[in-house]
Amino acid sequence: MNWTEVLIKVDAQAVEAVTDILYVLGAQGVAIDEPIDIEKLKEDELYWDYIDEKLLEKNNEETKIMAYFSEEDINLPEKIITIREKIKNLTEYGLSIGSGTVELSNLNQEDWESAWKQYFKPVHVTDKIVVKPEWEEYEKKEGEIIIEIDPGMAFGTGTHETTSMCINQIEKNLKNGDQIIDIGCGSGILAMAAVLLGAQKATGVDLDPVAVRVAKENIILNHLEERIDIVQGNLTDVIKDKADIVVANIMADIILILLEDVREFIKDDGLFISSGIILEKREAVEEGLLDKNFKIIEVETKGEWCAITAQKQK
Incomplete structure (x- = not known):
């Protein structure tokens, strides 16, 4: 072909x-x-x-x-x-x-x-997480967590600022046994990072059938299919459970739309980690979060982007 x-x-x-x-x-x-x-x-x-x-x-x-x-x-x-x-x-x-x-x-x-x-070469996303293409050799060091991906078929390799900030916020806030929902899961990298850092279960959802297929392939590559589910469709249509952490690495305008429904998928006092936000849109997203009764916990910035971690208030 x-x-x-x-x-x-x-x-x-x-x-x-x-x-x-x-x-x-x-x-x-x-x-x-x-x-x-x-x-x-x-x-x-x-x-x-x-x-x-x-x-x-x-x-x-x-x-x-x-x-x-x-x-x-x-x-x-x-x-x-x-x-x-x-x-x-x-x-x-x-x-x-x-x-x-x-x-x-x-x-x-x-x-x-x-x-x-x-x-694509091996790269440290955080102090613990190393993302490497499946065809590259890499000698694992003590304390490191390796995620192997085939990055040619879906975005979200961990090297982009928005993805690396999401992983960093997951690493900082995750508790052992937490349940995670990843909205717009792309390559599946955020869900894989979460379970390797101690989450009990992760669910990724994406509208794109190519992303869904590739995320499933990457999850199998890392032997995580027993702990991660990937589903295709809209969040409100295909997800029924609530999570301790919901993460969304998507555009700011989509995050603002998502705020209309995302609370119902987060447990009380749970966290919503949003990224893919250009700095010019930071204030609008923060205002949207506060309007929906979230408390801003941390705003992380890299380059022209930011990630916002917010806690659901009762």
Whole structure:
């Protein structure tokens, strides 16, 4: 099978929103090539040791998003037009898109399978959590928790600020035996991190069938299928139980909509961890949380993003 690679160049702010657009339109895989923050990498000796020197040349560039569509998709020309339009429209949500360029190229099956692998190496997400692609070798150190993923088919590899902040907040607040709900579970990384850190059970929910399939594959890869359930659909339609912690790494505008229902899925005094929030939207999300009787526990920031941990009040 041959594939069309759609290469999109955008500011970091728009990465997760663009990725959502691509999956909704049927992308069969997405790879994200982020600019290299050299000073940040120097603080992480693990990643610095593994990084390909050629990647350092990408410092200060825009983020590149590579999406892959089957050339057998008869609706592909219309989808490309839609992608361009939707990217331009992201500015209406306060997101900077940078150049927002969209370029096309053709790949055969072998090239497609290996195109994105060069960008993923083992990386410390927190002091405890190390995320590594399944094909990379890594020697586990004392106290570390290893999560293996196939990051080419669903966003949420742990390296993006929004994902790493979610994992950090889970690690800081999780108690042994807690139950977790992950809304918009993507690759399943947040649910896997939660159970490996001591959660009794995690449930991931996502509208995207590709994300659901890939999350299930990653959970099997890490031998966690007995402790994690992944379901497809809307939160209110497919989830009936309440959790000690609900986490959502999605856009701020979606979080504000989610606040209408999310309380009923959180136990009394339980936590809601939300991320994917650009700093310009922080105040709006905080106000929404307070309006729904949540207490702000902590706001963590990285780059242009923040994650908010809030406690449900009775």
